[in-house]
Amino acid sequence: MLTLKNITFISLLMLAISIEINQAKECKIPENNEDIDWDKVKDDWYMVLHTNDEVMKKDVIGVRLRNISKTNEGMRMVITELHENSPPQTFTIESSKRRDGVYYGKKSEEPAVLASHTLTPDGRTNNKAKKIDDALFDGDNLVLCDEKNYLVYAFCSLSDEWVVWVAFPSLNPTIHQISLMWNKLIEKGIIVQLYPSKTVEHPEFMESLK
Template sequence: MFILKRGRYILLLMLVQSFEFIQTKQCNIPEDNEDIDWDNFPEAWYEVLHTFDPVMDKDVFGAKVHNFTKTSTGVNLIVTELHKNFPPQTFVVHDTRKKAGIYRLAQNDEPALEASQTLTPEGGRSGNAAKIDDALFSGDLLISSDEENYIIYAFCSYADEWVVWVFFPSMNPTIQQLTLMWNKLMEKGINVQLYLSESVKHSENFMGFNR
């Protein structure tokens, strides 16, 4: 069972906030990227950081991506998302590889993904979150990972702003893992402010999620 100690959370928060950044004014998916060996990919990753976009600011409180399966066209995976007042939402995502590090999501995955990511704590639907999902399905998705310490999902919103979701092998990433992730963002020219997932800040609400 996962229990995030108070001191550990404070340290993580201070570390995230300590990174200096210059907000990128234009969102451009880099051309030169690395391939990922999905055959040797870890079983599960947990969302720890995000750009506080309309999907992650209140609609989704935590996410787990798991069961990665390499296919002839790319990779399939299962996504489990946590919500405040509703049971976890689980759906399958099919990512089609365009070239190294660049993927497109299958259009038939959109209804299930949007049904989860636009769900609000009050039981309604977020139009702003739907716009983010529409941009995700309409453009390229950058997936960057060293296959051990972090996995970064990054794409451009319709407002030409970066949307970044960062996952780690646990909800307690080490300083080394955070530094490696941040260095990769800088290498890709992705300069954004990142925020802690609610599942990290309020781990008492998500017991048993990190297993």
């Protein structure tokens, strides 16, 4: 079972790896990636780890993914987000497939969804978080998923840095599941430090939605 102690250890390990590996600073999605059979990706998924970007560290405290399905253009999923500065939001996201493992998001025009990542406690707009959203919806997303252990969204920020959001079938993934995800990121040349979602420490936040 994943514990906060495990996550701290893993984060420190990844930091050490990032120091040891001479990685190019350029954020570039690999050309060759694995296809995903979305019909095999069942049940609910929960965001457990992320790069502590402006969206995740300032507002989003938890994410649940469900009803994932294949479409003619790519894939569709229903997302429920818990926010620090606004009410929970549930919405559907559709992504078009560019090539194996690479998708292009369709931005929702719902005002609540557009603002959900970018609100500050005083109701203003967090422009740094807005830039993360702009990069998410205006560029390509690398999606890594072995269909049962991990589901990773990785994309380049407007400042050319990796943004990585990692979901597992449980808020308490096994060390084996985390290791599989870790190895896949390294294989793709994505060396980042990851941080736990707030719902890992407070699962009752997510459980209250059921």
